[in-house]
Amino acid sequence: MQRHPTYTRDRIRDVAARVQALIYPEARAPEVLEVAGPTGRIGLDEAERLEFRPASLGEQFGPLWSTWWFRVAATVPETWAGSRVDLLWVTHSESTLWVDGRSVQGLNSSPDGARPDALLLDPCRGGERLDPRIEMACNGTFGRIARPYESLQPVVLDRAVIARFDQRAWSLFHDLDVLRRLEADAANGLDPAWAGMLLHELNRFCNVWDEDP
Numbered sequence: 001m002q003r004h005p006t007y008t009r010d011r012i013r014d015v016a017a018r019v020q021a022l023i024y025p026e027a028r029a030p031e032v033l034e035v036a037g038p039t040g041r042i043g044l045d046e047a048e049r050l051e052f053r054p055a056s057l058g059e060q061f062g063p064l065w066s067t068w069w070f071r072v073a074a075t076v077p078e079t080w081a082g083s084r085v086d087l088l089w090v091t092h093s094e095s096t097l098w099v100d101g102r103s104v105q106g107l108n109s110s111p112d113g114a115r116p117d118a119l120l121l122d123p124c125r126g127g128e129r130l131d132p133r134i135e136m137a138c139n140g141t142f143g144r145i146a147r148p149y150e151s152l153q154p155v156v157l158d159r160a161v162i163a164r165f166d167q168r169a170w171s172l173f174h175d176l177d178v179l180r181r182l183e184a185d186a187a188n189g190l191d192p193a194w195a196g197m198l199l200h201e202l203n204r205f206c207n208v209w210d211e212d213p
Contacts, residue, residue, distance in 0.1 A: 008203050009184060015206045016176050022169035024088065027161040030074040037061075037068035044098055044133065061091070061155045062138050070134040074162045081126030083164045087118045090159035091136055098133040107134070109158075120162065130162065176205070 036050035038061070047069040061068050076085055087107075089095060095107040097118045109116040120130055138155045182190065183198045 005199060008199060009180075011206055012176075012180050012202050015209055016173060016180055019169060019173045019176060019209075023166055023173060024086070024163040025166055025169070026077075026080070027088065027163040028074060028077065029161055030072045032071060032073035033160055034071040035059075035061075035068055036070075038063065038066035038138075039069070041067055041137075044101060044103075044135075047133070047135070055157060055160075057157055057160065059157050061093075061136065061157070064138055066138045068136045068138070070136065070160075072130070072132050072134060072160065074130045076121065076124045076126055076128045076130065076162065077164075078126040080124055080164045082123050084122040084167070085120045085124045085130075086163050086165050087120050087132065088116055088159055088161050088163050089118070089134060090116045091155055091157055093155040094137045094139060096135040096137075098135065103135075116159070117163075119165075176202070 033055045034052040035055035036047070036052045039047070039050065050069060052069075052071055055070060072087075087097065089097075089107045090109040091107075092109050096103050097105045097107055099120070105118045107116060107118055108114055120132070121128060136155070179198060179202060183195055183202065
C-alpha cells in the first residue's frame, strides 16, 4: 500500500508524459510549406493548378466549410536510416494526406478522436525526398461542427513536421497509460488489493525509470 497515493498517481502521470515525449525523439521542419485556398471541395488534379504561397506556423484559416491545400517538401535525414518516418500535422480540424496522387489517411487534431500523425516511410533509407499534399477542411471530424459556431476552435496551423518514430517508446507509453488509467478507475469495480499492488508496481517502474541514464 502506497503511503501517499495521490502523490504517487501524479508522479506516474508525469513519467508517462515523459515516455510519451520519446515516441518522436527527433523532428524536422519541411523545407517547403505552401498553401492555396480557400476553395470548395475539389479534386487533387484541380488543386495542383491552384496558386500556392508560403504558409507559416500560427496562421489561421477559414471560413467555415472551406478547403485549403498544402504542399510539403522535406528530406529525411541520413541518420534516420532504418527508422519509421511520420508526418505530424496539427490544425484543430480535419485533413487528408495525399501521397503519390492517392489519399492515404485522414488527419484529425480536433478534440474528438484526435489523430495528428500519419506514416510516410517504414523503414526509410535516409535521404529520401518527401513531397506529400494535404487537403485541410475547416470543420470538425467527419464534417461535424459544434454549435454554437462561436465555440468552434479556430483552424490554426500549429504543427507541420516529419519525425522519427520510436516503436519501443510507443509500446511502453501505451502499456503504462492503460495500467495507470486502470488503477485510477479502481473505484468502479477493480479489486482494492489488486489495485494497491498495481499502484505499487507502477511506482516501482517509475523508480527504475528515474534511475535509468
